[in-house]
Amino acid sequence: MIDIKTLRNSPEVIKKSITDRGGRYLSAFEDLLEKDRLWRETLKEVEELRNKRNELAKDISSYKIKKEEPPKELTETAKEIKNKISEKEESLKVMEADVNSLLLSIPNIIDLSVPVGKSEEDNKVVYEDISCKKEFKFKPLTHWELGEKHKILDFDTASKLSGSRFSLLRGKGAKLERAIIQFMLDLHTEKNGYTEIFPPFLVTRKTMTGTGQLPKFEEDLYKVCGEPEMFLIPTAEVPLTNMYADSVLTEDMLPMQFTAYTACFRQEAGSYGKDTKGLIRNHQFNKVELVWITAPDYSMKALELMRSHAESVLKLLKIPYRVIELCSADLGFASSKTYDLEVWLPSENRFREISSCSNCKDFQSRRMNTRYKKTDGKIEYVHTLNGSGLAVGRTFAAILENYQNEDGSITIPEALVKYTGFDKI
Numbered sequence: 001m002i003d004i005k006t007l008r009n010s011p012e013v014i015k016k017s018i019t020d021r022g023g024r025y026l027s028a029f030e031d032l033l034e035k036d037r038l039w040r041e042t043l044k045e046v047e048e049l050r051n052k053r054n055e056l057a058k059d060i061s062s063y064k065i066k067k068e069e070p071p072k073e074l075t076e077t078a079k080e081i082k083n084k085i086s087e088k089e090e091s092l093k094v095m096e097a098d099v100n101s102l103l104l105s106i107p108n109i110i111d112l113s114v115p116v117g118k119s120e121e122d123n124k125v126v127y128e129d130i131s132c133k134k135e136f137k138f139k140p141l142t143h144w145e146l147g148e149k150h151k152i153l154d155f156d157t158a159s160k161l162s163g164s165r166f167s168l169l170r171g172k173g174a175k176l177e178r179a180i181i182q183f184m185l186d187l188h189t190e191k192n193g194y195t196e197i198f199p200p201f202l203v204t205r206k207t208m209t210g211t212g213q214l215p216k217f218e219e220d221l222y223k224v225c226g227e228p229e230m231f232l233i234p235t236a237e238v239p240l241t242n243m244y245a246d247s248v249l250t251e252d253m254l255p256m257q258f259t260a261y262t263a264c265f266r267q268e269a270g271s272y273g274k275d276t277k278g279l280i281r282n283h284q285f286n287k288v289e290l291v292w293i294t295a296p297d298y299s300m301k302a303l304e305l306m307r308s309h310a311e312s313v314l315k316l317l318k319i320p321y322r323v324i325e326l327c328s329a330d331l332g333f334a335s336s337k338t339y340d341l342e343v344w345l346p347s348e349n350r351f352r353e354i355s356s357c358s359n360c361k362d363f364q365s366r367r368m369n370t371r372y373k374k375t376d377g378k379i380e381y382v383h384t385l386n387g388s389g390l391a392v393g394r395t396f397a398a399i400l401e402n403y404q405n406e407d408g409s410i411t412i413p414e415a416l417v418k419y420t421g422f423d424k425i
Helices: 004-009 011-020 028-067 072-104 143-149 156-160 169-188 206-212 237-244 296-317 364-366 392-402 414-420
Strands: 122-130 222-224 230-232 247-250 254-267 284-294 321-323 337-345 350-360 372-373 379-381 383-391
Touching: 004 028, 011 028, 011 392, 011 414, 028 072, 028 222, 122 206, 122 350, 143 392, 143 414, 169 284, 169 296, 169 414, 206 237, 206 364, 222 383, 230 296, 237 254, 237 284, 237 364, 284 296, 284 392, 296 321, 296 337, 296 350, 296 383, 296 392, 337 379, 337 392, 350 364, 364 372, 364 383, 383 392
Parallel strands: 247 372
Antiparallel strands: 122 321, 222 230, 254 284, 284 383, 321 337, 337 350, 350 383, 372 379
């Protein structure tokens, strides 16, 4: 959530950010400005009426002290003012609710370092590591063809059980998936300084709202029937970032680094016809998530560190990848600055996203009311960051495709052999 002070004191900053994102939220922004103006005007009127009521109360009290009956005009005026205050206070509640609702619908302010662009075509390649890219002397198969060939991926059974966009892993496929998860968690906890968390997969509406999934992305979430109202998490970012909602941390607790493996659940609304085969865009998938909670002056450094931690997975697995800095038009709703990591898929002859590392600054912490007390006693909002470290299914797909051999076999990356117990499929 953007700072209401920025809205009132520097609305042009927010307007430019929205314009650079493509202008989609300009109407809501103008509506927010107007509703906030009316709310402040009404609040001023109420305060003036309260002052007048207090003055009348003193006048009436002076008569009562003298044991005299106050003039009828005085008491009637006081009653009228009381009724006006009551009416306007009710209006204020409605206006405040409208303002808060609209605040939740405005995206984060873009960091000044983000390149301005009109679409993903304007994203900037900032780093590329293709030193391990193989030149195949045969036509590489897709990961789903390889998976089905070795009977480690079973989409037909998954479809029978759950419908389209689900996968079932068998035998060495299931073990490889588990090995990838364990490898990532060990790397992030033992070498990259993260504390492992195993959070709930079901969360409340308030928790989803805290990180920005609600109200904007409700159609993409799986809502569970019954009471209380609950949602399946689309990413571990949601429970991890919300762990300190409505809390005041101390400065010496920062920065905090958390990692978690969870299953993730997404409706994939609006993705009809895209990536209908394979593991790239499923309704349920596994992911190892990275989350930072930091002081504001450290968050940009934390973003670079988080990005390097996500990259370290791909470097150790020796999978070709590149890093993309997202332009303004391609940024996520809650992000102020984002790097995407993309892996090379030989069957498609192109790079595909495997991680997004984002600095949300104080956008989420304002929604969650997560603050910290500085050593000088001042209380400020923390900055939050999140990134995939990595999406497990897409890593699985990248391994199958990049490590396939001409005879159809698949070599297991050296870094994973101690986790799988086998070096080839």
